[in-house]
Amino acid sequence: MPDRIILYRLTWLATALSLGHHIDHVIRHNAVGWxxxxxxxxxxxxxxxxxxxxxxxxxxxxxxxxxxFWALVSGGGxxxxxxxxxxxxxxxxxxxxxxxxxxxxxxxxxxxxxVVFVAVLxxxxxxxxxxxxxxxxxxxxxxPATSAEAGR
Amino acid sequence: xxxxxxxxxxxxxxxxxxxxAATSGVGGAVLLVGIRIGLWLGVQLLLAGLLITAGAAATxxxxxEAASWWMVYGALVDLGTLGVxxxxxxxxxxxxxxxxxxxxxxxxxxxxxxxVLAASVxxxxxxxxxxxxxxxxxxxxxxxxxxxxxxxxxxxxLLVPLLAELAEPVAYLGVILPRLEARLGRAWLAATxxxxxxxxxxxxxxxxxxxSGGLDWAFAVYRVGSVLPFLAIWxxxxxxxxxxxxxxxxxxxxxxxxxxxxxxxxxxx
Numbered sequence: 067m068p069d070r071i072i073l074y075r076l077t078w079l080a081t082a083l084s085l086g087h088h089i090d091h092v093i094r095h096n097a098v099g100w101x102x103x104x105x106x107x108x109x110x111x112x113x114x115x116x117x118x119x120x121x122x123x124x125x126x127x128x129x130x131x132x133x134x135f136w137a138l139v140s141g142g143g144x145x146x147x148x149x150x151x152x153x154x155x156x157x158x159x160x161x162x163x164x165x166x167x168x169x170x171x172x173x174x175x176x177x178x179x180x181v182v183f184v185a186v187l188x189x190x191x192x193x194x195x196x197x198x199x200x201x202x203x204x205x206x207x208x209x210p211a212t213s214a215e216a217g218r
Numbered sequence: 219x220x221x222x223x224x225x226x227x228x229x230x231x232x233x234x235x236x237x238x239a240a241t242s243g244v245g246g247a248v249l250l251v252g253i254r255i256g257l258w259l260g261v262q263l264l265l266a267g268l269l270i271t272a273g274a275a276a277t278x279x280x281x282x283e284a285a286s287w288w289m290v291y292g293a294l295v296d297l298g299t300l301g302v303x304x305x306x307x308x309x310x311x312x313x314x315x316x317x318x319x320x321x322x323x324x325x326x327x328x329x330x331x332x333x334v335l336a337a338s339v340x341x342x343x344x345x346x347x348x349x350x351x352x353x354x355x356x357x358x359x360x361x362x363x364x365x366x367x368x369x370x371x372x373x374x375x376l377l378v379p380l381l382a383e384l385a386e387p388v389a390y391l392g393v394i395l396p397r398l399e400a401r402l403g404r405a406w407l408a409a410t411x412x413x414x415x416x417x418x419x420x421x422x423x424x425x426x427x428x429x430s431g432g433l434d435w436a437f438a439v440y441r442v443g444s445v446l447p448f449l450a451i452w453x454x455x456x457x458x459x460x461x462x463x464x465x466x467x468x469x470x471x472x473x474x475x476x477x478x479x480x481x482x483x484x485x486x487x
Contacts (some may be wrong), residue, residue, distance in 0.1 A: 144337075152343045160347050177347065181340040185451050188337035193458035194331075200460075 068199050073126075073136060076190040080140060082182035087147075088112070090176040094166045097158045108150050108157055115143060120161055136196040141191035147184050227370075244401050251415055253302050254389065256421040257295040265291060276430060285424035286365040289374040289478060292423070296378075296385035303385070303393060317392030319462040330454035330465025332456050334473065343445035352440050357486060359426055359437050364481055369431040371482035383467040390416045391456050392463055409453050418448045446470045 099107035122139060125131040141211055150157050160177055167173035204208050219414060244326050266280035266288060275283040307314060322330070349358050356362065389411055398408035421438040428434040452466050459465055 072436065131378060148339055160343065161404060164347065164351075178344070181344045181447060183339065184340040185447070185454075187449065188333075188340070189454045189458050190331045190386060192330075196460055 069133070073133060073194065073197070074185070075192065076140075077119065078125065080143070080183070080186050080190055081116075083179065083186055084115060084143075085185050086179055090163065090179065094163065094176075096166055097162055106141065112146070114148075115139075132198060132201065133194040137191050137194035137198055140187045140194060144184055144187035144191055146200065147180075152182060152184070226400045245399050246302075247397045249417050250299065250306075250389050250394060251419070254295055254299055255419055257298045258419070259290075260426070261291045262423070263426055265451055277394075279428070280372050282363060285363045285426055287370070287451070288360070288424040289364055289378060289481070290366065290370050293373070293378045293381050295423075296381040299385040300381075304390060306393065307433050314388075317388050318467075319392075320460060320463055322462045322464050327461070327464045327468055329460060330362065330459055331472065332464055333459075334452065334469035337451055337475065338453055338469070341451050344447045345444045347445050356446070358435070358440075360424060360441065361477075361481055361486060363424065365424065365483075371478075372479055375475060375482050379471055379478055380485035383472060385470045387452070387463060387470060391453065391466070394445060395453075395456075405457070409457070413446070413449045413453050416449045417442045420445045455461050465469050 087111075094101075097107075097109060099110040101104045101110075118139060119207065122131060122135060126135070151160065151163075160180075163177045163180065164170070164173040167176060222402035228325070262281070262284045265284035266275070270277055271281050303315070303317075336415045353359070364374075394415075395408055395412050398411055399405050402408045402411070412485075420441045426434040426437050452470065456463065456466055
C-alpha cells in the first residue's frame with residue numbers, strides 16, 4: 067500500500083479517536099473548558115488540533131508539507147495527551163475517567179479508547195518519521211545523479 | 219519452489235525490498251507456538267514434580283513453588299524456541315539475520331528503541347490501572363510469586379531477558395507473522411492473530427493455584443489482558459519501523475531486564 071494512502075488512513079483514524087475522546091470529555095463534563103464553560107484550559111487548547119489537521123490535509127494535498135509535518139503533529143499530540151492524562155503531574159489522571167461512569171465498564175471503555183488514541187498517535191509519529199527519513203534519503207541519493215545528468 | 223514462492227492456492231503478500239518473503243506453510247508457525255506453550259507448561263509441571271519427589275514442597279503447593287522460578291526457567295523455553303527457529307531456518311536455507319529485517323545502523327536501533335519505549339507508555343498506564351483494579355495495592359501475582367536465591371536473580375536479570383529477546387519477538391514477528399501473512403493474504407488479520415496468540419501464551423506462565431486449590435483462571439485472564447496492549451503496540455511498531463525487529467528487541471530487553479532488575483533489588487513491593 068502506498069505511503070500516502072497509509073498516511074491519510076492513519077490521520078483519519080487519529081482524528082476519529084480524538085473526536086471520540088473529546089466526546090468522552092463532554093459526557094463526563096469534569097474536565098471541560100471553553101466553549102462548554104467559561105474557563106480556558108487544556109480541553110480548550112486541545113481543540114486547536116482540528117484546524118491544524120484540516121490545514122495540514124489541504125497543504126499535504128497541495129504538496130506543501132510532507133510526512134515530517136505529520137510526524138510532528140502526531141508526536142506532539144501524543145506528548146500533549148500523555149502529559150495531560152498519564153504524566154506524573156497529570157491534570158486529568160485515569161481515575162478522572164474510570165471513576166465517572168456508571169456502569170464502570172463504560173469508564174473502562176473510555177479509558178481504553180484514550181489508551182488506543184495515544185498509542186495510535188505515537189505509532190503514527192514513528193511511521194511518519196521513518197517515511198520522512200526514507201524520502202529524505204531517496205532525495206539525497208537522486209541529487210548526485212541529477213547533478214551528473216545536468217553536467218553532461 | 220523457492221523460499222519466496224507460496225504454495226499453490228495460497229495468496230501472496232507483496233514482499234518489501236530488503237524483507238525476505240515468508241517460507242511456505244504455517245506448519246512452522248504452529249510448531250513454534252506449540253513448542254513454547256508446551257515448554258512453559260512442561261517445565262513448570264516437571265519442576266513441581268521434582269519438588270514433590272524431593273519432599274521440598276507439598277502436593278498442593280508445588281505448582282506455586284515451581285512458579286516462583288518462572289523468571290529463570292523461561293530460559294529453557296527460549297532455548298527451545300531458538301532450537302526450533304534454527305531448525306526452520308536450516309530447512310529453508312535462510313539465516314537468523316534474515317528474520318531481523320532490513321539493515322539497521324546502531325544509531326537507528328537506539329533511536330528506534332527509544333521510540334518503542336515512549337510508545338509503550340499507554341500500555342504501561344493501562345496495565346498499571348488494570349492491575350490496580352484487579353489486585354488493588356498488591357503486586358501482580360506473576361511478580362509476587364517470584365522468590366529466588368541471589369545467583370538465580372543474577373541469571374534472571376542478565377541471561378533470561380537477553381535470551382527472551384533473541385527468541386520471543388523473533389519467533390512471533392520474524393517467523394510466525396510472515397507465514398500467516400502469506401497464508402491469510404491480509405497483514406492486519408495476520409497481525410491480529412499473532413497478537414492474540416502471543417497474548418494467549420502469557421496465560422500459561424506461570425500457572426498459579428487459586429485459594430480454592432484449583433488453577434487460578436482469573437489470573438490467567440488478567441495476564442492476557444495486561445499484556446495485550448504491549449504486544450499490539452510492539453507489533454504495530456514493527457510495521458511502522460519498516461519491519462525492523464532490532465529496535466523492538468532492544469526496547470523489550472530494556473523493559474523486561476529493568477523489571478527483572480527491579481524485582482531482584484526489591485524495588486517493587
